[in-house]
Amino acid sequence: MDDFREAIDYCRFMDLGFCGPEFTWCNMQEGRQRMYLRLDRALVTQEWIDHYKNMRVHHLVESASDLCVLLIIDSIVPQSPRKRRFQFEAMWMRRDECGDIIKAAWNDSVNLYNPNDMVAGLKQCADDLSRWNRLVFGHIPRQIQNKRKALNKFVLRDHDGSNGREINKLRKEINELLDCEEIMWQQRSKVQWMGLRDHNTKYFHTKASGRKKKNTITGLMDERGNWIEVAVSYFEKLYTTSNPDKILEVVEAIDPQVSAEMNQSLIK
Known part of the structure; x- marks a missing residue:
């Protein structure tokens, strides 16, 4: 194993990362005996990345095997034209x-x-x-x-x-x-x-x-693991009131830091 790591370092291989499940192998057991590992990786050189741009590694779950299939494809994310924000150089x-x-x-x-x-x-x-x-x-x-x-x-x-x-x-x-x-x-x-x-x-x-x-964000996943458009529902849930009670009691317990005179000066 040490020789393998030395070979990776010597060749300057880089991990392409992945999309999908975090692991590529499962022992197919149940309960606490179930085990997941990421055994498979796509290793490439920087020259390969410069030549094959926008390549992604996808972990595809296979029902007939305990190993995921690694699919490497060109997955360009379409981007709508937008005005570039100012950045001080x-x-x-x-x-x-x-x-x-x-x-x-x-x-x-x-x-x-x-x-x-x-x-x-x-x-x-x-x-x-x-x-x-x-x-x-x-x-x-x-x-x-x-x-x-x-x-x-x-x-x-x-x-x-x-x-x-x-x-x-x-x-x-x-x-x-x-x-x-x-x-x-x-x-x-x-x-x-x-x-x-x-x-x-x-x-x-x-x-x-x-x-x-x-x-780069290629998609959004809901709490059930489905890739759908969840941005709207997420923020609706985030900013929708849960109708809490005893708000007045909480506010009254906070000592005011702005006096009435200071408040009048601020709202002029």
């Missing part, structure tokens, strides 16, 4: 303009002590940063690819060293974009313990892709 802090944009957005706010003005200020700041990000950073992987192509052309034509300045400038810009890309993927991977500038972009990208796959 850590790589923006590498530019001095970021702080200037934030200051300008808050200085334009009318009254920060007014909740509506504060919300408007936050929205204005997010919109200004998003607009600036599209102009300055854009699509970083595409920029890296385009600049590498340009660098290759300059190097091929640089027979007498006349393109040295342009080549050095492109190299600096590419390295800056690579640093930004690494920061971007580290932020999405939630890996904070590993340092930057060590060419860890692929690792961060793998972790971020794994988090996205793990957090």
